[in-house]
Amino acid sequence: MKLLILNGPNLNLLGTREPEIYGGVTFLDYFEELKQKFSNVELFYKQSNYEGDLVTEIQKSQNEYDGIVLNAAAYTHTSVAIGDAIKAVTTPVVEVHISNTFAREAFRHNSYISPNAKGVILGFGLKSYELAIQSFL
Ligand code: CA2
DSSP states (O other), X not given: OEEEEEEOTTGGGTTTSOHHHHOSOOHHHHHHHHHHHTTXXXXXXEEOSOHHHHHHHHHHTTXXXXXXXXXXXXXXXXXXXXXXXXXXXXXXXXXXXXXXXXXXXXXXXXXXXXXXXXXXXXXXXXXXXXXXXXXXX
16 A cells, blocks of 8 residues: 655644644654554655645656545645646545644635545544545555
């Protein structure tokens, strides 16, 4: 099982700012924990602040990964292009969010990812990623 964790804009700041919402651990540290916990899974991690990069990664995932764990961050709520890219590939995508977006501002309640995703996991902090990986096993 080969899975890509794909993070969108500003998630490179995890662990450095707004710890009350997003926690105090950097994603790279958390990724090391994930690799240890899921030693039977080939895990890859990419992050980009650019919408087109995320579209390209989703396109390239076909025949490369068995699935994508995607946190498109703010693009979740704005990006028709990312939603279309997910629809265009057969790679299953599980959408994750660290925070419970439905408990936040109304503009975070819409997702262009969800209608095209295999499933959605949100609100469990970084554990959302772990639950998403488990959903593929
Ligand atoms: O809860 C999530 O995982 C989000 O995808 C995070 C996005 C937000 O726009 C979505 O509505 C929900 C924001 C990511 C920003 O990450 C930061 C991390 C540390 C410091 C500042 C921003």
